[in-house]
Amino acid sequence: MEQDPQKRVRELEAQLEQAQRERMEAVMALQIAMEFSSHLPSSYKDGPLRDMLDEAASKVRSILSPIAFAFYVVAPGFPSFDLAGCYPSSKMPLLEREKDILIEDGSFAWAVEVSKRTWCTSSDGNLRMLLQPMVSNDRVMGMFLAAMDFGDVPDVKLVFLSVILSSLAGAIQSRQLIDALKEANGELVSRCFSLERSKLEARAERRKLDQEIAEARTEARGAQERVFQVFEAMDDPVLLVDRGHRLSYCNGAFLSRYGLSMDEALGMSPEELLGDGDYAETWRGLIGQALSSSSPIRRDVESVAGGSRVVFDSSLFPMRGLSGGVEAVGIVLRDVTERRAAEEMMRFMGYHxxxxxxxxxxxxxxxxxxxxxxxxxxxxxxxxxxxxxxxxxxxxxxxxxxxxxxxxxxxxxxxxxxxxxxxxxxxxxxxxxxxxxxxxxxxxxxxxxxxxxxxxxxxxxxxxxxxxxxxxxxxxxxxxxxxxxxxxxxxxxxxxxxxxxxxxxxLMLDIEKRSCETCEHRRRVANLALGIGRAMGLEDDDLERLMLLGEYHDVGMIEVGEEVLRKEGPLDRYEMSLVMKHPETGYRVANASSSSLGEIARLILHHHENYDGTGYPHGLKGNQIPLLDRIFRVADSYEVITGGRPYRPPMSPDQALEEIASRSGTWYDPAVVQALLGLMG
The missing domain is CATH 3.30.70.270 (Reverse transcriptase/Diguanylate cyclase domain)
Incomplete structure (x- = not known):
């Protein structure tokens, strides 16, 4: 007995409606990924690759001054790279030559393996080459190669460059995903129209309609599987939340990020997923807004992942059911914690x-x-x-x-x-x-x-x-x-x-506290030097400089540690090298101080020179040494010998005079020694 045609049509329409529901589930999943493209600039989403590269090149020029640079994108035969843009184009031969050399010597492969920038020298030795992978979510999407003059590049500029290249890599990756999804969506929409036509012809083509419904179901399931395969390939977490604010789907990136299995994740609430307290309240508000709205929402949202605070660039898309109402919310999360921190650093550095x-x-x-x-x-x-x-x-x-x-x-x-x-x-x-x-x-x-x-x-x-x-x-x-x-x-x-x-x-008081160099010692040296100077007929201006030299000759000792200044016993070679720097240090102190000390800076510099050229710091000899330094050298030695030091006991005045006389013509100027002997009578 033949079945009632009206009943058969109703059955076919019910089957079609079931197929349409299955199709809508795939469309809803597709819409998440398609809407994801909204958080790229329009030039990245709709414009050709050249527009994306030109925009990135403009940003690169704003922070660096390279001679030339180029972007290479991953070719179908990865790990090979195709030249996508060269700036200026006249430098293409230079960059292509250097690229081939870097590939040959393994620099390209190393940079791809570790995903880090590297510096090297050009083949002719005249330029510095900067090689930096363009990475989006641990995937190498291309390579940036720049030829630059030698010179330091501030770290903060390299941070900004990394942000630019990361953004460009993410745009390239997202565009590739969007193109694939648009193709899949086009196939599905075309098939849905075919089903609608079949519905109108159901009375005449019942058998054909049955076959097409079965095919539609198979194709819808296949399209849905392809969409979810795309989601699973994404490094950004993707999830679906139903009207009850419960998780109905999430991809592997989300599960890995939060250390969950699919069975554990399904049905969880925002508090359980993204942190309690203010974090959960924010998510509940955003999900509720998306459920009651027809427009996508994009916002930076703080959350907790792995026990740490993170910032997600969050895109929420209302998902409509067959009735036309919003049945779920698709969410795509991109971790921008480091990028936002770099931007905040840029803002801080701009005003601090x-x-x-x-x-x-x-x-x-x-x-x-x-x-x-x-x-x-x-x-x-x-x-x-x-x-x-x-x-x-x-x-x-x-x-x-x-x-x-x-x-x-x-x-x-x-x-x-x-x-x-x-x-x-x-x-x-x-x-x-x-x-x-x-x-x-x-x-x-x-x-x-x-x-x-x-x-x-x-x-x-x-x-x-x-x-x-x-x-x-x-x-x-x-x-x-x-x-x-x-x-x-x-x-x-x-x-x-x-x-x-x-x-x-x-400074002098600090030196006195850390050494045996007392104020009384300096004054005794100054007074003895004055006595010798008067015996040698010096003018008043020279006598005044001698007095200042006696007071401040050892100001350079400020750079020598107390353990050296108070050491009992001879100094080793390293310790002696520290002490021998003090005339030059004192020279710099005097030049940076008052005008009166500036006048004796050169005298401080040479107050340890010996008459025979064996002194320091410059090994001057004879009359190359200023006369006031030759006088001071004798007076200071007499005071040190008679006063003693931690490494040697004091000697009597006669013994001191005898030792100084024995070094006349070697360490000391003979004329000054004679003046001292005459002064001491």
Whole structure:
């Protein structure tokens, strides 16, 4: 008996509806990956590869100054690479030649294996070659090759370059996935239209419709499997959450990230998946918004993964069912923790001094423009300059100078008010912006900031601040800054020599505490040198320089450790090399100090030269050695011999004279020795 045609059509329509439901499940899965492309720039998603490369090349030029650079993308025969773009194109022969050499010597293969940048020299030895893989989620998508002049490249620029190349690699990978998914989606849509036509022809083509329904089911399942295969190949976690906020699907990347099996993950809530407390509350809110909306949502969201805080660039896509309503939410998570940290570092460095952590000049100038309003009057500016930095840099090196600047910055931070703006202006200058501050209060703050830290080791410092005040809207803010600067230099000019003398005297006091070099010893040496100088008929100016040389000749010992200065017994070769540096150190200290000490800098440099050329540091001999140094050499030796040292007992005056006379013409100038013998009678 033949079946009722109407009943058969209804059965066929029910079968078609079932097939359409199965198709919708595949479409929903496909939509997650297709919508994922929305978090790429439009030029990456729709434009040709050339547009992507040109945009990346523009960013590269903004941070580096290469002679030429090129992008290579992975070819179908990986690990081979195809040239995708060369900038400028005229340098293509150079870069292609160097690329072939780097492939031949194994540099390309090494860079791919470790996914790290490498530096090498060009084949002609004239350029530095930078080779850096373009990696997205541990997959090498291409290679960046640049030819550069020799010279250091700041680490922060290399960090920015890595961010650019990582973004480009991710765009290339995402585009490849999108192209594959569009192809699969096109096949599925075409097949669905075929099913719709079959529905209209069901009465006449029942057998054909049955066959096509079966084929559609098979193809839908195949398309769905291909989509989920794509999801499984992705390094970014992908998941589906139903209307009950429960997980209904996740890919392997998600399971691996959270250390779960599929059975453990399915049915979990946001609290269980992504962290409780505020994290879960945020996710519940976003998922609820996506379920009630028809538009995708993209946002940076903090979560917990592996016990650590991470930042996900999160894309949420509403998934519609056959009824047209939103039945689920697709979520794609991209870990951007390191990228966001690098961006935050860029923002911080744009407004902060990298050494002291204070605001920099750029931030200060912007704040000064922002606060330059009638409501902030009186507006006061303090500008300060540090004494002691040049001496520290010259004697102990710029590392110690940097430490001094950090100590100054800490003192200033402790001494200002919360509402004040403190910045490093540049070099050894600091500025403070004081909004709504009376000049008397600003002057008191300036006095509190202007300190002389004599106890600081190894070199004390003095900072001096000048004050500028804006009391009326008509005043130019820049003129207030100049006023503060002029007053600062005026104050420094009046106290410069006093400050520098205080710093040097602090150094001498420190040397005295760490050694047997006492103030009384220096004065005895100076007095004996004066006596010899008068016996030899020196002028008053030379006698005054002799007195200063006697007081400050060993200022260079500030660089020698106490264990050497107080050692009992002879110094070994290394210890002696440290001591023999002190004339040159003293020379730098004197040149960086007051004008009076600057006049004897050369005398300090040569006060250990011997008459026969066996002294140090330059091995001068005879009259090449300044006369005042030859006089001082004899006076200092007499005082050391009679006063004793940890490594030798003192001798009597007669014994000292005998020893000095025995070295006349070798260590000592014979004329000076005769003057000493005559003086001692």
């Amino acid at each position: 001094d990298p050494l002291t952590g204070l605001y920099n000049r750029r931030f200060f100038e912007e704040e000064m423009r922002r606060l330059d309003t009638d409501r902030q009057l009186p507006l006061c500016v303090l500008m300060g300059d540090v004494d002691g930095l040049k001496l520290t840099n010259d004697v102990f090196g710029h590392h110690e100078g940097d430490r001094l600047l950090m100590d100054v910055a800490e003192h200033l931070k402790r001494s200002i008010r919360r509402e004040d703006v403190l910045a490093r202006w540049g070099g050894d200058e600091f500025v403070v912006l004081l909004p709504k501050t009376d000049p008397e209060v600003a002057m008191e703050i300036a006095r509190r900031l202007s300190v002389m830290d004599s106890s600081r080791k190894p070199v004390p410092y003095k900072i001096t601040f000048g004050l500028g005040v804006k009391t009326s809207p008509e005043q130019d803010a820049n003129s207030v800054l100049r006023m503060a600067e002029d007053r600062m230099y005026s104050l420094k000019g009046r106290e410069r020599d006093w400050v520098r003398e205080k710093i040097v005297n602090s």
